[in-house]
Amino acid sequence: MISSNDEVRIGITIDLDVGIFSNGLQQNIIFLFDLLSKNNKFNPYLIYKGEGHKNKFVDPYKCIELNSLFQQEDNFFDVLILMGYSLSNAVLIKIK
Numbered sequence: 372m373i374s375s376n377d378e379v380r381i382g383i384t385i386d387l388d389v390g391i392f393s394n395g396l397q398q399n400i401i402f403l404f405d406l407l408s409k410n411n412k413f414n415p416y417l418i419y420k421g422e423g424h425k426n427k428f429v430d431p432y433k434c435i436e437l438n439s440l441f442q443q444e445d446n447f448f449d450v451l452i453l454m455g456y457s458l459s460n461a462v463l464i465k466i467k
Contacts, residue, residue: 378414381407382435382448382466385455387421391428400454401428408433416448420456440466 385400392398400417407415417429420437440462448466451458458466 379412379449380447381413381415381450381452382418383407383415383452383454384418384437384458385429387419387429389421389455396454403452403454404429404433418451 383400383404385397389397391401404415404417407413415433417434418437418440419429419434451463451466
């Protein structure tokens with residue numbers, strides 16, 4: 372359970388192989404991330420697949436590559452928003 376003083380860690384999936392301007396969903400993911408970032412009660416991260424390091428619209432310090440989630444023990448999230456792509460139940464259990 373999250374206490375009122377804790378930041379809520381939020382993971383939002385995004386597929387950076389799809390261009391940011393190729394469809395409205397990609398843009399809305401970035402807008403949602405920006406909105407959550409402006410509230411000090413939330414600590415959002417983009418869980419990406421694709422070429423994240425080449426994208427100028429996302430903060431590389433707030434991005435986690437999907438494959439690297441399993442290499443670090445502290446990658447857990449209080450909330451997962453599956454917008455850019457879905458995750459299997461096995462993956463969800465590991466990072467929730």
